[in-house]
Amino acid sequence: MPVSLRILVTRPQPSAAVTAARLGAMGHQTVLLPVMEAIHQPQAALDALTHPHSAIAVTSAEVFRALAPYKAQLTPHLQTPVYCVGPATAQAAQHMGFQSVISGSGTGVSLAKIAAAASTSLANGLVYLAGWPRSPAFEAGLQAAGIACRTAETYRMSAITYAPETIEKLLQPPIPDVALLYSYESARHFFTLLSPETAQRISDMRLLCLSEHVADAIPPGFGPVSIAAEPSEETLLAQL
Structure with missing residues (x-):
């Protein structure tokens, strides 16, 4: 037993x-x-999404909790590819209605490699809906691959x-x-x-x-x- x-x-x-x-x-x-508790800052994400971009990147499902009350404003973006750090974040993206969801294996390093492999389809760069604090690994990987990234801190963790x-x-x-x-x-x-x-x-x-x-x-x-x-x-x- x-x-x-x-x-x-x-x-x-x-x-x-x-x-x-x-x-x-x-x-x-x-x-x-x-x-810790998440302090949501959804307007940062909504503002960033008004700029040209080829895809969206998310490294925490907390982003989708922050954006849940704003599903109507996300409608124009639901066909945009979303790069998610791992399966749980990918599932949250799908629940929000995103149609093209690419999942990494759980780390920013792995997600940056996936984005780098698809760099020819990312001419307008990524909008990265992020939290704070966060590991720099994903953004560093994008920079090394020459992929433009606009980061929007959509939530911050507070003790x-x-x-x-x-x-x-x-x-x-x-x-x-x-x-x-x-x-x-x-x-x-x-x-x-x-x-x-x-x-x-x-x-x-x-x-x-x-x-x-x-x-x-x-x-x-x-x-x-x-x-x-x-x-x-x-x-x-x-x-x-």
Whole structure:
């Protein structure tokens, strides 16, 4: 019989609730502690899309959550090719009604290579609907391939402040067996929320990271640390 684990989920809402439901269906218990929240800036995307472009690029499904109330304004762009960083973002694009969706394998590097291979069809460049903070890898890859890119910061991630007693209550015994860490910034902020006493208490908690870059945010003295074979929730949860 599978072992039931107590799992700390640190990703932002509403994704945290989706992950919690998924874990519950697997027989696990969850502790929700979203450490970042998305501040939407949809007008930046709408403005950028008024400029000439051959395609759209998106590296997070959060972009489509930001644009969900503006579906009518996106109608003129639904036939435009959309380059998405991975399958989850591609699915979100399809749900928004985009007809030509190209998916990468989950990294900005892989997406830039796909765009570079299609560079002859990108004469008017890309509109990149992005978040902040973000990895520079995708934009650097486009620049190296000579592909023009107009970046529109469609959302930004903001750290959530919690009262110390809230963190203490969530991480008191029984402490989680595992914590899921999805981004460098969320991992970094999570550890800043811990008092010395709480940090000591959870220092042996297993940490599952979506990538090596996420793992780089973990301070010394915590772990064991495991890294997903590829940047997807499926491979992350496969380590449980």
